Structures are given as structure tokens and as C-alpha cells.
Amino acid sequence: MPRALIEGRPAVVVLGRRKQRFARLPALLAAARTAGVPVLWAVAPEAGIADDEAALPDEYHIRVRRHSIFYGTDLSIVLADLGVRTLILAGGVTSVAVHYSFVDAHQNDYFCRVAQDCMAGSSEPAHDAALRAMEYMQSGARRQAAELIAAFGAFQVSK
Amino acid sequence: MIDMPEDVPAPIGDDDRPALLVIDVQGDLTRSRRDEARDFPMPDFNSYFRRIPALIAAARRRAVPLVYMQEVHHPSRLDFGRELDGFERVHCLEDNPATAIAPEVDRRPEDFWVRKRRYSSFFATDLEVLLRGLQTRTLWLVGGFTDVCVHYTFADAHQRGYRCAVVEDCVAGSSLAAHTAALEAMEYLQPGCRLTREALLRRLEAGAT
Numbered sequence: 001m002p003r004a005l006i007e008g009r010p011a012v013v014v015l016g017r018r019k020q021r022f023a024r025l026p027a028l029l030a031a032a033r034t035a036g037v038p039v040l041w042a043v044a045p046e047a048g049i050a051d052d053e054a055a056l057p058d059e060y061h062i063r064v065r066r067h068s069i070f071y072g073t074d075l076s077i078v079l080a081d082l083g084v085r086t087l088i089l090a091g092g093v094t095s096v097a098v099h100y101s102f103v104d105a106h107q108n109d110y111f112c113r114v115a116q117d118c119m120a121g122s123s124e125p126a127h128d129a130a131l132r133a134m135e136y137m138q139s140g141a142r143r144q145a146a147e148l149i150a151a152f153g154a155f156q157v158s159k
Numbered sequence: 160m161i162d163m164p165e166d167v168p169a170p171i172g173d174d175d176r177p178a179l180l181v182i183d184v185q186g187d188l189t190r191s192r193r194d195e196a197r198d199f200p201m202p203d204f205n206s207y208f209r210r211i212p213a214l215i216a217a218a219r220r221r222a223v224p225l226v227y228m229q230e231v232h233h234p235s236r237l238d239f240g241r242e243l244d245g246f247e248r249v250h251c252l253e254d255n256p257a258t259a260i261a262p263e264v265d266r267r268p269e270d271f272w273v274r275k276r277r278y279s280s281f282f283a284t285d286l287e288v289l290l291r292g293l294q295t296r297t298l299w300l301v302g303g304f305t306d307v308c309v310h311y312t313f314a315d316a317h318q319r320g321y322r323c324a325v326v327e328d329c330v331a332g333s334s335l336a337a338h339t340a341a342l343e344a345m346e347y348l349q350p351g352c353r354l355t356r357e358a359l360l361r362r363l364e365a366g367a368t
Binding site: 001003066067068071095096099100103106107108109110111112122125126129130132133135136137138139141 | 240241242243244245246247277278279282306307310311314317318333336337340341343344347348
């Protein structure tokens with residue numbers, strides 16, 4: 001069934017470490033914030049919140065201990081409180097945390113998109129294979145940051 | 160410690176506590192499921208499934224618990240979630256005879272049978288209750304699709320602390336490329352997890368469980 005890029009209310013979740021290496025991520029986050037789209041941060045306990053220099057003080061941090069951002073976390077509760085239906089994933093690693101978080105989001109009936117130019121895989125073939133697997137689950141899952149930024153602009157207007 | 164020749168497979172020890180998870184082996188295994196126009200599923204799909212019964216028989220002889228997963232969806236289609244938003248079409252309707260577990264894999268009343276409405280065998284099922292009761296530590300995965308239900312069951316089992324093995328010539332994928340990539344992704348999660356049926360049969364035939 002064809003779906004819009006954003007169905008219902010969106011949220012952006014940034015995964016992984018070394019987020020600063022994704023050059024297009026700051027613009028994506030700025031557009032989300034301007035449009036009032038929540039930005040959430042998935043962090044490993046040992047990394048600590050202070051490592052996420054790009055996070056604003058009021059943005060939500062999910063402490064993850066497994067690959068999936070849903071596994072043993074309070075993410076589902078937060079997303080329900082926010083009324084989120086579309087999850088937009090950015091950061092890494094495409095072939096592990098992003099892929100398995102996408103699977104859990106998909107199985108929990110969320111519409112799911114990935115900013116494919118704001119993430120990297122454990123290897124280039126693994127990155128490509130994970131993107132293909134996510135597109136298999138939801139057509140239109142693979143997006144460029146520029147498309148998402150444009151969609152956030154339109155979302156703001158329609159709010 | 161006893162020195163053993165290298166070609167003798169390690170027997171299945173008490174430490175393994177394995178269970179054989181037979182994932183979504185459904186429908187008529189004598190008929191081709193291949194849709195050439197969609198290049199779906201991978202070529203000779205059912206030939207991989209037809210390799211499973213010999214493994215099941217060997218596991219049964221060694222009292223390895225057998226758990227049969229069956230994907231089902233309600234005829235109203237209300238339980239598909241997002242599954243029809245991508246490449247997959249309507250599948251596994253409960254009122255379709257092809258949704259039945261294939262007779263070749265010989266599910267018996269004493270075996271475990273778990274129905275699921277999503278890809279992962281762990282998602283909203285009672286599988287974990289059964290595995291806890293069985294004190295299972297290792298899951299051997301066979302069935303399909305390699306890149307969907309097998310891969311995502313593997314990932315969930317991995318996150319729950321189970322050791323996993325995927326019997327790579329007893330699984331089949333939605334495409335050959337996706338099948339191959341999923342096997343590599345599982346190997347990334349647990350190095351050494353890819354087994355052949357032959358290797359597992361030899362282990363089942365060596366030593367005590």
C-alpha cells in the first residue's frame with residue numbers, strides 16, 4: 001500500500017556513536033526542530049549523555065543495552081506519549097542497530113524511514129544489504145536527508 | 160581433556176541444550192513457489208526445505224526438542240500491521256490450506272507448535288516461555304525466509320542471550336542476494352554460527368546429548 005513519507009506524527013531517533021561523522025545530520029536535526037518534530041537519542045550506558053554534544057538539553061535519551069532501540073527500553077512509552085506514528089532513523093550502524101530497530105518498529109506497526117546518507121554500515125556491502133532489507137519491509141523507507149528536510153517543512157505548514 | 164582427531168565432530172553436550180526451531184515451513188513443498196517476474200523467492204526455494212526432514216529425524220532420535228513456528232494472518236487481514244507496505248503481498252491466511260505446516264517436516268502432537276503474526280518468532284508469542292521450560296541455551300534455525308523470519312528471529316534470540324546456529328543449506332530466502340546477505344549479517348552477530356546440515360547431522364550422531 002503506498003504511503004506518504006510522513007504518516008501521522010513523526011519523530012527522529014539518532015543512533016550509534018560517532019554521530020559527528022555524518023555531515024548531513026546537523027541540517028536534518030535543525031529542520032526537525034524547526035518543524036517541532038521531536039529528536040530522540042539512543043545512547044549506550046557507557047557513552048553517557050555528555051557525549052552527545054549535538055543534543056539539546058530537553059531532548060529525550062533512550063539508554064540502550066542491545067542492538068534494537070526497543071529492546072528493554074522505554075521507547076514505546078515515549079513514542080505513545082508523543083503520539084508518534086512515523087519513526088525516522090539516522091546515525092549508525094546501518095546493518096546492526098538501525099536494521100534491527102527498524103524491524104522492531106515495523107513489527108510494532110510504525111511507519112519507518114531511514115536517512116540513508118546520515119548512516120554507515122559495518123561494511124559497505126552490509127550497509128547496502130540492510131538498506132535493501134528495510135526497503136523490502138516498507139517501500140519508500142530509504143530516504144535522503146534532503147527529502148526528509150523538505151517533508152519536515154511541509155509537515156510544519158500542515159500542522 | 161581427551162585428545163580427539165580433528166575430523167571427529169564435537170558431540171552435543173549438556174552445555175548446548177539445543178532446540179531445533181523450524182520456521183515457517185508451510186504449504187506444498189513439491190510445488191515451485193517461484194514468481195519469475197518478481198524474482199521471488201530465491202531459485203529452488205523448496206529444495207532447501209526438503210533437506211530439513213532428515214535433520215528433524217536425527218534431532219528426534221537424540222531427543223532434541225522440536226519447535227515449529229507457523230506464520231498466520233487472520234482472513235480479515237487486520238493483523239498484517241505494516242507487512243503489506245513493502246514487497247510482501249497477502250500471505251499465510253488462516254483459512255488457506257497452504258498456510259498449514261508442510262507434512263514433510265512431521266510435526267507430531269508431542270512437539271511444540273507456536274503461531275506468530277509477525278516476522279520474529281519472539282514477537283508476541285509464547286516461545287520464550289517454552290524455551291525457559293526446556294532450559295534451552297542454543298537455537299538451531301531452519302526454514303524461511305533466511306532474510307526475514309530466520310534473520311529477525313536470530314537477532315531477537317541473540318539479544319536475549321541465546322547461542323544461535325543457522326543451518327545454511329536448510330534455509331531459503333526471498334532472493335538469493337538477500338539470503339546471502341542475511342547469512343553474513345548473522346555471522347556478524349555470532350561468528351561461527353553458520354553450520355551445514357551435514358556438520359550438524361554428524362554432531363547429532365556423535366556422543367551423548
